[in-house]
Amino acid sequence: MKNILIIILVLTSSCTTIKKEKLTRSVKISSSCLDYQSSVEQAIKQSDFESLEKFLYILNRQADCSVSYVDNVKRSMAQIAAARADKLIQQQRIKTAKTWLKRAPITTWGTQAIYGDIAVYRHQWQLAARFYNQAIDLMRDKQATPQAPEPASIRQLLKLAYQTQILTTGSQSIFGKIRGVAPENIPIQFSFATTKLDSQTKKFLQQLANYIKQQNITKLTLIGHTDTKGNHAINDKISKQRALAVKKYLEKVGVTANINIKCKGKRQPLQLVHAIIYTPEQINALNRRVELIL
Missing domain, CATH: 3.30.1330.60 (OmpA-like domain)
Incomplete structure (x- = not known):
């Protein structure tokens, strides 16, 4: 029995090592967070989600990486995942779109808005209204959304929330400015x-x-x-x-x-x-x- 446990531990250790090697194969390992920032920025510009996954694994283990910096990387990854999911919804590939949203490492207004779109395509009006309102709450929250979304995005989200709420309850309760943008x-x-x-x-x-x-x-x-x-x-x-x-x-x-x-x-x-x-x-x-x- 003892020998079996030793074998299992060795195999587990080997599998973990292989997984880490695969994850970091294309990334040069360094002890400083600063050494990755240029590559991370380039991956964000190119919407390279797969590379960002590898970088995030490493950044989370760098002592000198601030929480705010890592959170910004996560938000960028969530935006990329939401954009890919949005394109898939237009192609009616809903299941694959949800898979992309689940890969987002953090919840953002963009991911919740896309979840709302999926609910709309399925005629799940109450669920859609809930997701759209969650997206609006995240838009309002300056900690969750440090950079204010484009005014056009805010207005469109307000329209979506209003339309689904009407079909659910017959009433709506959204008014006032969101990040300085008032409803039309x-x-x-x-x-x-x-x-x-x-x-x-x-x-x-x-x-x-x-x-x-x-x-x-x-x-x-x-x-x-x-x-x-x-x-x-x-x-x-x-x-x-x-x-x-x-x-x-x-x-x-x-x-x-x-x-x-x-x-x-x-x-x-x-x-x-x-x-x-x-x-x-x-x-x-x-x-x-x-x-x-x-």
Whole structure:
């Protein structure tokens, strides 16, 4: 029995050595973190994920490598993994895309956004909304995301979160700036053929009213919209009534800003990020809205 244990230990040690040799075969071993930084930077520029995996293994064992530097390398690897997964999703290779996301050494807003995209392609709206909101939280967190994302990325993520939340709960609660970027508009949803505010919408408008007052906003615009059903005359009337309903409620709860009203009827459908994924009825549900422009 003792001999067997010795053999197992020898074999285990040999396998570990072989694994380390394979992992570091193309990397010159050094005792200083600084000696790797140029090569790491080059690998990041080339989106060379495989080389970065090898470097990360070594950097984690260098005493002079700061935690912040290693975390930056991990974030870069996560960005590369998310970009590869995104391309695979466009090719409908969802399983392989998830494999790439699992290789990311750290969770970032980019990885969570791609997980959200995968859930959308599978019509898992609640799961998608959860992932998109996690991505937004990570965007807000300056420690998790030291460098602010591009404004276009922030706005697109807000749209994705809003669209999936509507299909899940019929309401949404995202407003205010994210890393200095404000949403292009804040949509307020309505049910089919109605101009009345339901309890969820009133709750959201109360939160929105508090935000407007806290920010001392003195001017805003409400633009009413409808789905594509019906003729222009009826839809123009409904869109105006929806905008007026929102205006009256905001004023009722203490908003003193100058509120301008516009009605577009069915002339300006919502610009959907994943238009081909949604059913016609889901698209109509998203289009029944009043957009608030701050």
